[in-house]
Structures are given as C-alpha cells and as structure tokens.
Amino acid sequence: MSGGFWDERYAEPELIYGAEPNDFLREMAPRIPPGPVLGLGEGQGRNAVFLAGLGHPVTAVDQSAVGLARARDLAASRGVAIHTVTADLADDDPGPGPWSGIFSIFCHVPSSIRRRLYPRCAEVLAPGGVLILESYTPDQLAYGTGGPKEPDLLCTLAELEGLLPGLVFDVGRECVREILEGALHHGAGAVVQVVAHKPV
Numbered sequence: 001m002s003g004g005f006w007d008e009r010y011a012e013p014e015l016i017y018g019a020e021p022n023d024f025l026r027e028m029a030p031r032i033p034p035g036p037v038l039g040l041g042e043g044q045g046r047n048a049v050f051l052a053g054l055g056h057p058v059t060a061v062d063q064s065a066v067g068l069a070r071a072r073d074l075a076a077s078r079g080v081a082i083h084t085v086t087a088d089l090a091d092d093d094p095g096p097g098p099w100s101g102i103f104s105i106f107c108h109v110p111s112s113i114r115r116r117l118y119p120r121c122a123e124v125l126a127p128g129g130v131l132i133l134e135s136y137t138p139d140q141l142a143y144g145t146g147g148p149k150e151p152d153l154l155c156t157l158a159e160l161e162g163l164l165p166g167l168v169f170d171v172g173r174e175c176v177r178e179i180l181e182g183a184l185h186h187g188a189g190a191v192v193q194v195v196a197h198k199p200v
C-alpha cells in the first residue's frame with residue numbers, strides 16, 4: 001500500500017488507530033532500557049507519543065507525511081516532542097543506532113522489505129536493547145477484522161525467528177486477541193507478538 005493511500009486515510013479528521021498506544025506495546029514498553037527508540041511505520045504516532053511520554057527520545061519513520069504531521073500534532077497536544085522521518089522502508093536504513101528500542105506495530109511491509117529490514121534492526125539495536133513487534137499473521141485473512149488482504153504483507157513467528165539473528169526472544173507467540181484500536185483494527189485478530197533483546 002502506497003504512501004498516497006495512507007496520506008488519504010490519515011487526512012480523515014479522526015485518528016484512525018486512536019490516540020492511545022497499542023495494547024502489546026503498552027504492556028511491554030517497560031522492558032525497553034532508557035535511551036533512543038525507533039518506530040517503524042508509525043503513522044499518526046500514537047505509540048511514538050506514548051514512548052516519548054516515558055522519557056525516550058523517539059524517532060518515528062513512515063512513508064506518509066500526512067500521518068507524521070498528525071503524529072507531531074498529537075505529540076504537541078501531549079506536551080512531548082518526537083522526531084519524524086518521512087521515508088519508504090523499502091530503501092530507508094534504520095541508521096547506525098545504537099537504538100535502545102525499536103518498535104514495529106502493525107507495520108505490514110512486503111517480505112522483500114522484511115528480509116532486509118529486520119536483520120538490519122537486529123544489527124543496530126544497542127546491547128541490551130529491545131525490539132517490540134506486533135503484526136497480523138496470515139491467519140488474520142479468515143477473521144476480517146482489519147489488516148491487509150495481501151498475504152505477502154503478513155508474517156509468522158517462524159519467519160521472524162529467522163530474520164532477527166543474534167536476538168533472544170523473551171516473548172514470541174502467535175495468538176488471537178481482541179483488538180480495539182480504531183475502527184480499522186476492531187475485533188478478534190490473529191497476531192504475532194515478539195519482544196526480543198540483544199544480549200549485552
């Protein structure tokens with residue numbers, strides 16, 4: 001799905017995934033050590049703003065300039081600042097880091113991008129740094145409660161285990177959970193959830 005597609009969606013008056021962070025990120029965020037955090041496909045910034053509120057310097061990357069403008073507005077309304085980067089993850093690099101945390105919440109990118117991006121994330125995490133990811137899995141196609149319809153945008157735990165070399169999985173599971181995060185992610189959904197850290 002292109003940046004133009006997301007720009008149109010994010011121009012709607014309401015925040016389409018809401019202003020509150022993703023449930024899994026909220027629960028797991030205390031595991032991220034102090035320091036800079038990178039958000040992949042962060043859209044309108046609900047998760048970035050939450051982490052900034054915990055004291056992390058946050059960089060949020062997304063292909064949608066409209067989404068990131070809304071993210072900065074949300075940050076300002078909460079009295080925090082975030083750094084935003086408009087870029088396509090197909091060719092953007094997470095930079096040298098080291099990042100104390102990297103998060104990817106419902107950032108559904110094609111397998112060709114995942115194969116390059118996720119190993120790179122593992123490289124640029126700081127020792128002790130934590131990666132937090134939640135994504136719909138291919139099983140979600142049967143639920144119809146949100147997420148992309150293209151199977152290649154959906155990933156499994158087995159794939160992620162192969163794409164994050166050197167990280168230790170503290171949480172790695174596929175499950176069905178009730179997701180109430182805006183009108184587009186609404187109802188029982190099949191997800192993969194990962195918390196993985198880089199050994200010191």
Ligand SMILES: C[S@@+](CC[C@H](N)C(=O)[O-])C[C@H]1O[C@@H](n2cnc3c(N)ncnc32)[C@H](O)[C@@H]1O
Pocket residue numbers: 001003006017022040041042043044045046047061062063064067087088089090104105106107108109113
């Ligand atoms: C379902 S939304 C999730 C937004 C946000 N993470 C959240 O949880 O509210 C997916 C986001 O991934 C972004 N995205 C998808 N493919 C991308 C790419 N190739 N480069 C940059 N951003 C991308 C979209 O622009 C969109 O903002």
